[in-house]
Amino acid sequence: MSDRQPLVVSDRLTKHFDLGRGQRVHAVDGVSLTIHEQEIVGLVGESGSGKSTYGKALIGLHPKTSGTVSYRGETLPQRYTARDFQRWSQKMQMIFQDPYSSLNPRMTVGEIIGEGLRLHSKLPTRQIRDRVGDWLKRVGLEPDHMSRYPHEFSGGQRQRIGVARALILEPEFVVCDEPISALDVSVQAQVVNLLDELMASMGLTLLFIAHDLSMVRYVSDRMAVMYLGALVEIGPAADVFFRPKHPYTDILVKSNPEPDPERERQRASTTITGEIPSPVNIPAGCRFAGRCPHVMDVCRSTTPELLPLADEPTRRVACHLYTQ
Amino acid sequence: MSQPLLEVSDLRVEFDTYGGTVQAVRGVSFAVEPGKTLAIVGESGCGKSVTVQSIMGLTPMPPGRIRTGSARLRGVEILGRTEIDGRDIRGREIGMIFQDPMSSLNPTMTIGTQIAETLEVHWGWSRKRAFDRAVELLGMARIPEAARRARQYPFEFSGGMLQRAMIAMSIACEPAILVADEPTTALDVTIQAQILDLMGDLQRDTGMAIILITHDLGVVARMADEVAVMYAGQIVEQGSVDDVFYRSAHPYTLGLKAAMPSNEPDAEGKHKLLPIEGSPPDLFHPPVGCAYAARCPHAMRICQDQDPAAFFQSEHHFARCWLHHETAPRVEGLHRGAAARQPEASA
Amino acid sequence: MAETSPTVTLNEPGAFEPLHAEQRAQVLSRPSLSYWQDAWIRLKANRRALGSLYIIIALLLFTVVGPFVWQVDPAAQDLDQISTPPGASRAATLVGPLQPWDGSTLEPDRPGLHLAEPATTQSVRLLWDPWPEAYGYRVYRNIFPVAPGEALGLPMGDTFARDQTRFEDRLDLQPRTYYYTVVALDTYGEELDRQESLEVTPNRVITIDDALARGLIAPADDRQVGDSVRLALHPLGTDYLGRDMLARLMHGARVSLFIGIAAPFLFVLFGVVYGSTAGFLGGHVDQALMRFADFVIALPFLLFMILFKIAFGIGPGESGIMPMVVAMVVLLWPATARLVRGQILQVREEGYVSAARLLGAPTGYLVMRHMIPNTMGVILVTLTFAVPSAIFTEAFLSFIGMGVAPPTPSWGSMCNEGIKTMLTYPHELIFPALLISITVLAFNLLGDGLRDALDARMRSRE
Numbered sequence A: 001m002s003d004r005q006p007l008v009v010s011d012r013l014t015k016h017f018d019l020g021r022g023q024r025v026h027a028v029d030g031v032s033l034t035i036h037e038q039e040i041v042g043l044v045g046e047s048g049s050g051k052s053t054y055g056k057a058l059i060g061l062h063p064k065t066s067g068t069v070s071y072r073g074e075t076l077p078q079r080y081t082a083r084d085f086q087r088w089s090q091k092m093q094m095i096f097q098d099p100y101s102s103l104n105p106r107m108t109v110g111e112i113i114g115e116g117l118r119l120h121s122k123l124p125t126r127q128i129r130d131r132v133g134d135w136l137k138r139v140g141l142e143p144d145h146m147s148r149y150p151h152e153f154s155g156g157q158r159q160r161i162g163v164a165r166a167l168i169l170e171p172e173f174v175v176c177d178e179p180i181s182a183l184d185v186s187v188q189a190q191v192v193n194l195l196d197e198l199m200a201s202m203g204l205t206l207l208f209i210a211h212d213l214s215m216v217r218y219v220s221d222r223m224a225v226m227y228l229g230a231l232v233e234i235g236p237a238a239d240v241f242f243r244p245k246h247p248y249t250d251i252l253v254k255s256n257p258e259p260d261p262e263r264e265r266q267r268a269s270t271t272i273t274g275e276i277p278s279p280v281n282i283p284a285g286c287r288f289a290g291r292c293p294h295v296m297d298v299c300r301s302t303t304p305e306l307l308p309l310a311d312e313p314t315r316r317v318a319c320h321l322y323t324q
Numbered sequence B: 001m002s003q004p005l006l007e008v009s010d011l012r013v014e015f016d017t018y019g020g021t022v023q024a025v026r027g028v029s030f031a032v033e034p035g036k037t038l039a040i041v042g043e044s045g046c047g048k049s050v051t052v053q054s055i056m057g058l059t060p061m062p063p064g065r066i067r068t069g070s071a072r073l074r075g076v077e078i079l080g081r082t083e084i085d086g087r088d089i090r091g092r093e094i095g096m097i098f099q100d101p102m103s104s105l106n107p108t109m110t111i112g113t114q115i116a117e118t119l120e121v122h123w124g125w126s127r128k129r130a131f132d133r134a135v136e137l138l139g140m141a142r143i144p145e146a147a148r149r150a151r152q153y154p155f156e157f158s159g160g161m162l163q164r165a166m167i168a169m170s171i172a173c174e175p176a177i178l179v180a181d182e183p184t185t186a187l188d189v190t191i192q193a194q195i196l197d198l199m200g201d202l203q204r205d206t207g208m209a210i211i212l213i214t215h216d217l218g219v220v221a222r223m224a225d226e227v228a229v230m231y232a233g234q235i236v237e238q239g240s241v242d243d244v245f246y247r248s249a250h251p252y253t254l255g256l257k258a259a260m261p262s263n264e265p266d267a268e269g270k271h272k273l274l275p276i277e278g279s280p281p282d283l284f285h286p287p288v289g290c291a292y293a294a295r296c297p298h299a300m301r302i303c304q305d306q307d308p309a310a311f312f313q314s315e316h317h318f319a320r321c322w323l324h325h326e327t328a329p330r331v332e333g334l335h336r337g338a339a340a341r342q343p344e345a346s347a
Numbered sequence C: 001m002a003e004t005s006p007t008v009t010l011n012e013p014g015a016f017e018p019l020h021a022e023q024r025a026q027v028l029s030r031p032s033l034s035y036w037q038d039a040w041i042r043l044k045a046n047r048r049a050l051g052s053l054y055i056i057i058a059l060l061l062f063t064v065v066g067p068f069v070w071q072v073d074p075a076a077q078d079l080d081q082i083s084t085p086p087g088a089s090r091a092a093t094l095v096g097p098l099q100p101w102d103g104s105t106l107e108p109d110r111p112g113l114h115l116a117e118p119a120t121t122q123s124v125r126l127l128w129d130p131w132p133e134a135y136g137y138r139v140y141r142n143i144f145p146v147a148p149g150e151a152l153g154l155p156m157g158d159t160f161a162r163d164q165t166r167f168e169d170r171l172d173l174q175p176r177t178y179y180y181t182v183v184a185l186d187t188y189g190e191e192l193d194r195q196e197s198l199e200v201t202p203n204r205v206i207t208i209d210d211a212l213a214r215g216l217i218a219p220a221d222d223r224q225v226g227d228s229v230r231l232a233l234h235p236l237g238t239d240y241l242g243r244d245m246l247a248r249l250m251h252g253a254r255v256s257l258f259i260g261i262a263a264p265f266l267f268v269l270f271g272v273v274y275g276s277t278a279g280f281l282g283g284h285v286d287q288a289l290m291r292f293a294d295f296v297i298a299l300p301f302l303l304f305m306i307l308f309k310i311a312f313g314i315g316p317g318e319s320g321i322m323p324m325v326v327a328m329v330v331l332l333w334p335a336t337a338r339l340v341r342g343q344i345l346q347v348r349e350e351g352y353v354s355a356a357r358l359l360g361a362p363t364g365y366l367v368m369r370h371m372i373p374n375t376m377g378v379i380l381v382t383l384t385f386a387v388p389s390a391i392f393t394e395a396f397l398s399f400i401g402m403g404v405a406p407p408t409p410s411w412g413s414m415c416n417e418g419i420k421t422m423l424t425y426p427h428e429l430i431f432p433a434l435l436i437s438i439t440v441l442a443f444n445l446l447g448d449g450l451r452d453a454l455d456a457r458m459r460s461r462e
Helices: A051-059 A082-088 A109-120 A125-138 A143-147 A155-167 A185-202 A213-219 A237-242 A247-255 A261-266 A297-301 B048-055 B111-123 B127-140 B159-170 B189-206 B217-223 B241-246 B251-258 B301-305 C035-045 C047-064 C208-213 C245-281 C283-298 C301-312 C321-348 C351-358 C363-399 C411-421 C427-454
Strands: A006-020 A023-036 A040-044 A066-071 A092-095 A173-177 A205-210 A222-227 A230-236 B006-017 B020-032 B037-041 B064-073 B094-097 B177-181 B209-214 B226-231 B234-240 B310-314 B317-320 C091-095 C124-127 C136-142 C154-159 C166-169 C178-185 C191-200 C205-207 C228-230
Touching: A006 A051, A006 A205, A023 A051, A023 A066, A023 A205, A023 A230, A040 A051, A040 A213, A051 A092, A051 A173, A051 A205, A082 C351, A092 A155, A092 C351, A109 A125, A109 A143, A109 A155, A125 A143, A125 A155, A155 A185, A155 C351, A185 A213, A185 B251, A205 A213, A213 A237, A222 A237, A222 A247, A230 A237, A230 A247, A247 B189, A261 B217, A261 B241, B006 B048, B020 B037, B020 B048, B020 B064, B020 B226, B020 B234, B037 B048, B037 B217, B048 B064, B048 B177, B048 B209, B094 B159, B111 B127, B111 B159, B127 B159, B159 B189, B177 B189, B189 B209, B189 B217, B209 B217, B217 B241, B226 B241, B226 B251, B234 B241, B234 B251, C035 C047, C035 C427, C047 C245, C047 C427, C091 C208, C124 C178, C136 C166, C154 C166, C205 C208, C245 C283, C245 C321, C245 C363, C245 C411, C245 C427, C283 C321, C301 C321, C321 C363, C351 C363, C363 C411, C363 C427, C411 C427
Parallel strands: A040 A205, A040 A222, A092 A173, A173 A205, B037 B209, B037 B226, B094 B177, B177 B209, C091 C205
Antiparallel strands: A006 A023, A006 A066, A222 A230, B006 B020, B006 B064, B226 B234, B234 B317, B310 B317, C091 C228, C124 C166, C136 C154, C136 C178, C178 C191
């Protein structure tokens, strides 16, 4: 990875939501992450870990509380205006989770996909139609689906439409916010393969947010694990999955059910207890200390830094077990 | 094998909608043995939930309608009935948990009271005795500080805790069968693992049968003894969990497995995911032949015109697929039993 | 697909040959329908809503086209036919001008209370024999048969001599049955026990001059006294001032429907603008705007309607329609504003709005292209439910006399007038009340149907 240029860099990106009465949700708390050109970074975590908020803050849909995001070295605005979105929309796009609510039910598929072109270029309508038709073919639909409405399509087909909408402006960086979570197993692979193909042909860089460990492992080059608003581990996807270092990653992998009865029979009973705490009251020290089977005294007082492992410099873990 | 606990045969359920009649379940038969787990697996809209809901009498009728079929609990027909010999089927004979526990709990009553109420109603226990038992049940569902939690309201529980409370409630009357409809779909993997462990342990302790409805093959592999794979309102393959996973006899089962990433640590590099192209058929107008023919990579001319019968691979393993016909071509990866036979005359 | 090709049987030679890709192309089998087309299909399937829609169309035709078909001035009085119920006889006999009565009679030798000459709507002339104990007489007229213990009706006049035994009634005579009673009076003018009753049904007559003036006969016709003419047609009868009910209902419908449609349209429009501004801007602006909306909701509606009316004042010749519309708009917009704000807040979080923002869509585009179209269903339903409530409010205010000013007809003011003669001439109340009820019901049923048809929840994940 090191031979590639950094494309998107977030530096201590923080997003808090004020609930009023002095309560704040620490949705994302100082996440630093470098995404290189033509790389797929998978971001996993349980619900409430802040992975989706991170993706939206990264791309500008949430104003940042603190921290910065830069794109090829240029710092992006803290709060986006419509003008900022116009400028950056040709560089960064997003694919949304819910294929049902992410397509305007009152617009035809052609209008949805062509929206970016209509807002940006002075292309005549004919040419926009042609481009939309090309993109429909590219995502595996028919050009004459243009005049149909989203509700006529299945979940997988809708997600293809969402992909075409995001990619028609030919961005370099795409945040995929749980793009396959709402889809059936047989259709998930269709969308993943489509993303794979498009990535190869367009040279895309992806941040792939999901909670399905197996799928993230399959899709990503590197995998980042998020817990309660902070990264706990990041490294090459296969390493993180098969040889997890952080106790939380370990438990996550061990809890991941595999479609293999033999292996499931050998699986030890789960060791983790409790549930992810509320991000309103972040405990002091390590965020995972309350559930960690290897918890030490230091964990309850000092927050561990995300540091490279001594023997594997490509991997970084935020855990006191690996610091002397 | 003794008489099955629950035996469902040729269940057909339809729904009238403004767009026409949906044939949601099209001839489903299965049996559940005591102490075993039957997993019904399939994609959204395949009719897996409707199947059990109509057995339990939970489908609204109209618009729903059971066209044919029977469901016998210990030999007694329960379709269209709510009780056997004065004993409620729902809640007492068959417990249920759902994907969204919040929708089946009363938000204005404490968790303990709600569980106690089931016992008061079904077993006629005193309030005090029922509440004590409710606390005990919450403890069995591994809810920490059960006595305190029993006095809390549903909104004070997290998703995982609510599902535990639902399990405690559903096993309160010691039912013979627990129906779990996507019990962990809304939960995170770590919580899912806890809930699945809990269900497995309770099954070992009580000897109840579980009907597990899910779309997740991982959950199936973990929990099931028997597996029924549903597609477009029919069971396309059924057998023991090992038969279905390791000796898959239906192209759809094969397709599902190929569409998921397998986590073999040794396999270096990506093996490409093989998606199943297309989408399931519209059940307003189910296809004449095999419902999977349009997406099946091995479809033959006969598949479009004739609904395949169940071809048995072994005594308890069958697949509805013409590829098992003696004249059909061999397909790599598809298990063909040594004595593929066709006990049903014809569908 | 399968229907077109012949069925393959098991024993056929090629039955187990693989299919080629093009032989099993999947098609989208569902027809392509936009949201509104789909909603229209649903609405058509709802018979109650469809019926209501037809009724509303019929009402609009009645209001808009009706006055051109039935060209009768709603303010014109037909004094020959006052409070005539629908379907009454219209025949009248021509007579000369009224001649003063000198007490002569055409039937000299009849005993007891009797008519001096045939009764007409011009005059009823009563004669009776003197009674020895009477020092005077009092004449009553009733529209119900005289029964012991019941009131005798309207006292028409007294005479003050035993031999003054005649009485002429010219008061507002209608071609219907009257019951006259003569009661004997003592010296002090107190009623004695003796009384006598007579049932009289006057014939409708009209003087030649009047008939000419009303255009019932032409001067060239050369009609004679005693000829029969037909009076003007009033299909739904006339009111207590002899005005044509049908014409008044049509013109009243104009007022009622104008207020009932214009006011909701304006306040829904304002509410949409206000609510979407609040919902889209959010934050402190939203807070301030919504607190003001709460303030307006808290104002007592009826009190303020009356205050508005007084503040605006209604000058001569003004109908009072505009003050009522203005008051409704000023007081009723917050409900819509709240609803639309809630919808916008919800829609703002939808994926497609985020996607459009990411594509660089300006604010106005986001609101007009994405947010308003997706709240249109709710807005339309609100509008349909606001119409009947506005019609009802207008009717109610006019009924209690705080609405449109006379002589402008509106259904509410017609009810107000009709209630005075409810027992004797029920048609004057029943027709406007029935129209109000039908209209309000039709709009409500249509609103119900629209809400069902536009409810996206039912079809979102089919």
